[in-house]
Amino acid sequence: MKTRKLGELTVSELGLGCMGMSEFYGAANEQEAIDTIHRAIDLGVTFFDTADMYGPFTNEKLVGKALKGRRDKVVLATKFGNERNPDGSRVGINGKPEYVRRAVEASLERLGVDYIDLYYQHRVDPNTPIEDTWGVMAELVKEGKIRYAGISEAAPDTIRRAHAVQPITALQTEYSLWSRDPEDELLATVRELGIGFVAYSPLGRGFLTGAFQKPEDIPEGDFRRNNPRFQGDNFYKNLELVKKVQELASAKGCTPSQLALAWVLAQGDDIVPIPGTKRVKYLEENIAAADITLSEDDLRQLDEAAPVGSTAGNRYPDMSTVNR
16 A cells, blocks of 8 residues: 655555444444454555544554554554543543643553554644643653644644644544535645645545435434434435435446545545544455546546535534534
8 A cells, every 4th residue: 555644654545543443333343343453454554543532442442452463563543632431421622731641641551552653632622722732742742652743623723823832743634525624724724834634534424435325224323313414304415415426436437435535535645534444345445445546537527526515414413613
């Protein structure tokens, strides 16, 4: 697999999002998840993404277990800031310096590692100056507990303020054919500053795969049932977009997932998608997208099929915690 640069950090051009292996997307199977991580390494994936709040806390343990004995082969990313209790209840967003220190020590222990390659602020705390949070991030880099610092779902002004305290290596934000908001200002900002872009949910939380034809297809207990884009009229409006992607994929001789990932990869070599899956079958399908070359005509047709702002519904039920 080819590599890409996130700032000064070199990673595989496709990463693996591990969140769904522990929570949010239906039942979890630890061994199946570990097998998927091991297969990803075999196929050249070096970039693995988790967070302390996934599980909560259990996903870091799972990823740490899967990567034991393989630490030197991978770039490990985790996050802090979405504070949760062990029972899963949410405390809130926390960027206080003392919390960041507690969080990084806990993540290091759960992952079973001496350092974290890329440590993200998962969400921006509106009650803590970003300079205070990033002052600690700078200290953690100097101490060797983290190699590089990242931020997730931050607005351009916040990115600039944080970057002035400690260089940001990567911004992680949702980006796909049905979430093209970053094209408005975010991509220009990070490119100006030399920051890499990590695209989460590049398959539209699975919607762009064509797996869901009606809201009832979403499993019970799956958080997508509460997502505005998967509900009511929004679902069926968005399904029209998926049908266009399916038609273009068929003509291209690939799956809708592969076409959607190839589109994200084609938006710039400073963008690294991290599609999440807990199954080897879908992992292998996703990785094959790296071999797909899109022509200017392909890109034009996809742009016409899924123009900016065409998706119905918000990305989250509560949008107040993102892009701030």
